[in-house]
Amino acid sequence: MNIQNYVIGNWKMNGNWETNAKLINSIKSNLPHSLNNSSTKTVVCVPYIYLIQCKGLLNNSIIEYGAQDVSAHENGAYTGEVSAGMLADLGCKYVIIGHSERRVYHKEDNELIADKVNIALKYKLIPILCVGETLEQREEGITNKIVKQQLETVLQSIQNSEQKSNIDNIIIAYEPVWAIGTGKTATAEQAHTVHAYLREIADNYMHKSPSILYGGSVKPSNAKELFNMLHINGGLIGGASLNTQDFCDIISTLN
Numbered sequence: 685m686n687i688q689n690y691v692i693g694n695w696k697m698n699g700n701w702e703t704n705a706k707l708i709n710s711i712k713s714n715l716p717h718s719l720n721n722s723s724t725k726t727v728v729c730v731p732y733i734y735l736i737q738c739k740g741l742l743n744n745s746i747i748e749y750g751a752q753d754v755s756a757h758e759n760g761a762y763t764g765e766v767s768a769g770m771l772a773d774l775g776c777k778y779v780i781i782g783h784s785e786r787r788v789y790h791k792e793d794n795e796l797i798a799d800k801v802n803i804a805l806k807y808k809l810i811p812i813l814c815v816g817e818t819l820e821q822r823e824e825g826i827t828n829k830i831v832k833q834q835l836e837t838v839l840q841s842i843q844n845s846e847q848k849s850n851i852d853n854i855i856i857a858y859e860p861v862w863a864i865g866t867g868k869t870a871t872a873e874q875a876h877t878v879h880a881y882l883r884e885i886a887d888n889y890m891h892k893s894p895s896i897l898y899g900g901s902v903k904p905s906n907a908k909e910l911f912n913m914l915h916i917n918g919g920l921i922g923g924a925s926l927n928t929q930d931f932c933d934i935i936s937t938l939n
């Protein structure tokens with residue numbers, strides 16, 4: 685199985701023009717040298733308005749950039765939204781979709797998320813589809829049921845759409861909600877069990893087995909153990925992606 689590894693930073697709503705430039709420039713100069721010859725891809729997903737800044741800063745760099753959300757609509761009267769076409773226009777290649785902070789704070793459901801993945805694929809963006817259970821759901825023993833619903837709603841919808849032939853472009857990120865920004869990480873075994881289950885489901889719909897990333901309090905101290913697991917193909921990194929040393933150390937663990 686030859687599956688692409690990724691380390692993807694999710695800056696969330698952090699940074700400004702000055703701190704972004706410092707962060708990107710120091711990541712560029714501290715990146716592990718081995719990255720040039722490695723198969724791991726490094727991406728930063730930044731607030732919309734800084735995509736243009738990152739495009740400039742990352743010109744000729746092996747680091748790629750992406751957005752953190754996209755509208756489900758193609759264009760029109762949707763005040764405040766940003767379309768997939770606009771992201772593509774800025775040279776953006778990736779977009780996070782269905783992050784738990786969007787599901788919870790913006791009431792995004794699986795159907796809306798499926799529409800967003802669909803439009804992202806239409807514009808040749810790579811959707812990073814986030815799934816994950818809450819602490820209550822884990823304690824109730826329904827983790828598998830929840831992540832299956834989250835993943836299958838999207839994959840079924842894509843399979844029945846014009847984007848069917850692009851389904852293999854989807855990256856999956858397993859992010860247990862209880863581990864995001866809390867300092868609590870899933871153990872490598874806990875994460876791996878869910879990853880193996882997600883792969884089983886994804887393989888029913890996709891022709892090529894997808895990259896499945898783990899997210900939720902990944903740090904240099906736990907990255908190696910997580911990334912060593914067979915079905916974990918890298919990470920979606922929140923807090924630690926805002927610190928050059930931490931982010932570069934996490935990237936080194938995959939190289």
Ligand code: PGA
Nearest residue numbers: 864865900901921922923
């Ligand atoms: P965290 O966030 O690494 O800060 O837990 C991960 C994410 O929300 O993508």
